[in-house]
Amino acid sequence: MTEMSDPAITVENLGKRFQIGTFEKGADTLRESLMDIAKAPFRRLRSLRGSPASKGEFWAIRNLSFEVQRGDVLGIIGRNGAGKSTLLKLLSRISDPTEGRAVIRGRVASLLEVGTGFHNELSGRENIYLNGAILGMRKAEIDRKFDEIVEFSGVSKFLDTPIKRYSSGMKVRLAFSVASHLDPEIMIIDEVLAVGDHEFQQRCLGKMQDAAASGRTVLFVSHNMAAVRRLCNKAIRLERGQLIDSGPAGLQVDAYTRDVTQRAKTGNLSERSDRTGDGRVRITKVDLLSTEYDIPVSTIGVGQPLTICIYYEGQESYLSPCVHIAINNDIGVPVTYLCSRFTSELPGKLPANGRLYCHLPEVALAVSEYTIDVCLQSDNATCDHLLAASNLSVTEDSFYPTGLVPPAAYGTVLTHQSWSSSPLTA
Numbered sequence: 001m002t003e004m005s006d007p008a009i010t011v012e013n014l015g016k017r018f019q020i021g022t023f024e025k026g027a028d029t030l031r032e033s034l035m036d037i038a039k040a041p042f043r044r045l046r047s048l049r050g051s052p053a054s055k056g057e058f059w060a061i062r063n064l065s066f067e068v069q070r071g072d073v074l075g076i077i078g079r080n081g082a083g084k085s086t087l088l089k090l091l092s093r094i095s096d097p098t099e100g101r102a103v104i105r106g107r108v109a110s111l112l113e114v115g116t117g118f119h120n121e122l123s124g125r126e127n128i129y130l131n132g133a134i135l136g137m138r139k140a141e142i143d144r145k146f147d148e149i150v151e152f153s154g155v156s157k158f159l160d161t162p163i164k165r166y167s168s169g170m171k172v173r174l175a176f177s178v179a180s181h182l183d184p185e186i187m188i189i190d191e192v193l194a195v196g197d198h199e200f201q202q203r204c205l206g207k208m209q210d211a212a213a214s215g216r217t218v219l220f221v222s223h224n225m226a227a228v229r230r231l232c233n234k235a236i237r238l239e240r241g242q243l244i245d246s247g248p249a250g251l252q253v254d255a256y257t258r259d260v261t262q263r264a265k266t267g268n269l270s271e272r273s274d275r276t277g278d279g280r281v282r283i284t285k286v287d288l289l290s291t292e293y294d295i296p297v298s299t300i301g302v303g304q305p306l307t308i309c310i311y312y313e314g315q316e317s318y319l320s321p322c323v324h325i326a327i328n329n330d331i332g333v334p335v336t337y338l339c340s341r342f343t344s345e346l347p348g349k350l351p352a353n354g355r356l357y358c359h360l361p362e363v364a365l366a367v368s369e370y371t372i373d374v375c376l377q378s379d380n381a382t383c384d385h386l387l388a389a390s391n392l393s394v395t396e397d398s399f400y401p402t403g404l405v406p407p408a409a410y411g412t413v414l415t416h417q418s419w420s421s422s423p424l425t426a
Contacts, residue, residue, distance in 0.1 A: 008068050012103075014100050015098050015099040017098040059241055064241070073231055075221060075222070075318065076221045077230070078256070081276075091108075091188060107185045107186070109184035109186070110188035123163070128149055153174045173200055182276070186216065187216060189208065208220065234247065235252035270285075278383055281313070281383040282384045283312055286389045299392075300392065300394060302414065303364065305361055307360070310355065310376075312354060314353065318352065321378060322346075323339070363394060366394065369391065372388070
C-alpha cells in the first residue's frame with residue numbers, strides 16, 4: 001500500500017530519445033506488418049551506406065529528475081522545444097521513456113491534445129462515454145456525472161452532432177470537461193486550454209484550483225505566465241530537455257521572463273532553435289522602427305507611432321501570407337494582438353525573400369517592458385513562430401494633453417477619453 005507521505009510523482013534520470021528519419025511505432029495491423037517487411041531491405045541498405053537519417057538522434061528529455069508532492073500544483077515552463085509536452089506524454093504513459101523511470105502514485109487524468117480519444121464519426125454524447133471509458137471511468141460513473149459534464153462543456157445544443165463538425169474550441173471544452181470530472185488524484189494539463197475562449201479558460205483554471213484545494217496534484221504546462229503564477233505553488237524550468245531550476249512558482253516565472261526578455265535583446269533570430277512551423281518561410285530579423293526617423297529603436301514614447309518590420313526568407317514565393325503579432329507585458333501575458341488578415345492589405349503572393357511592415361499610428365500602452373511574438377503563415381499553415389522575437393520599452397510621453405500617464409499597475413492599454421459635467425435638475 002502506498003504511504004500518504006510518498007510523493008505523487010517521482011521522476012528519476014528520465015530520458016526520451018527520438019531517431020531522426022525513422023519511425024519507432026510498431027505495426028498494429030496486417031497491412032502495416034507487410035509494409036514493414038517490404039521496407040526492411042531498404043532500411044538495411046540505408047544503414048550500410050551510413051545515411052545520416054538512419055544514424056541521427058535527438059534527445060527531447062535527458063537526465064531529468066524531480067519529485068512532485070501530493071497536493072502540489074506544479075507549473076512546467078520553458079521555451080518551445082524545451083521538452084515540456086514530451087515530459088507530459090511520458091508521465092501520461094502515452095510514450096515510453098528511453099531511459100530512467102517515472103513513478104505515478106494515483107489515478108491520472110490527462111488532457112494533452114485537442115480531441116485525444118475522440119472518434120470523429122461519433123456524436124458528442126457517444127464520445128463522452130468513449131473518452132470516459134478510455135480515461136478509466138465506469139459507465140455508471142459516467143451516467144452519474146453526464147449532466148455535469150455537458151453543462152460544464154457548454155455544447156449541449158450539439159450533443160448529438162458528430163464530433164467532426166465541432167470546432168477545435170468545442171472539442172477542447174468537451175475533452176477538458178470529461179477529464180476534469182474523472183475525480184483524478186493527478187491532473188496533467190497541456191497548453192490546449194489556449195484553444196478555449198476567455199470565459200471557458202477561467203472556468204478551467206477555477207476547476208484546477210478546486211482540484212488543488214481538495215488535495216489533488218496538478219501538472220500544468222502553459223506559456224501564460226500569469227496563469228502559472230496564479231494557479232501554481234511550485235514550478236520547474238526546462239531547457240533543451242533538462243532541468244534548469246525549480247522552486248516557488250513566482251520566482252521561476254520571474255527568472256523565465258528575464259531570460260525571455262534578454263534573448264529578445266541579444267538573440268540572433270536566424271540561429272534561434274525555439275521556433276515552430278514547417279520552415280517554408282523563416283523570420284530572420286525583427287526591427288522596431290521610429291516612424292519619424294525610420295531607424296531601428298528599442299524604446300518608444302507612449303502615443304508615438306511605431307512600425308514593426310519583419311525580415312523573412314523562403315525557399316519559394318510566399319503564398320497567401322498572413323502575419324500574427326502578439327505584444328506581451330512583463331510577465332508574458334498578451335495585451336494586444338495584430339493580424340494582417342484584419343485589414344486584408346497584403347497581396348496574395350510575395351517574393352521568397354522580403355520585409356513585412358505593420359504600421360501602428362500610436363503605441364497606446366502603459367509605461368513598461370514588453371516582448372513581441374511573431375508568427376508567419378501561408379495558406380493557413382504555420383511556417384515560422386517565434387516567441388519574444390523582439391522587445392519594446394515604452395516610456396512616458398504626451399499621450400494625454402496634460403502629459404500625465406497612469407502607472408502600468410492600473411492597466412496596460414490606454415485609450416483616449418473626454419470628460420464633461422452637468423448639474424442635477426429638480
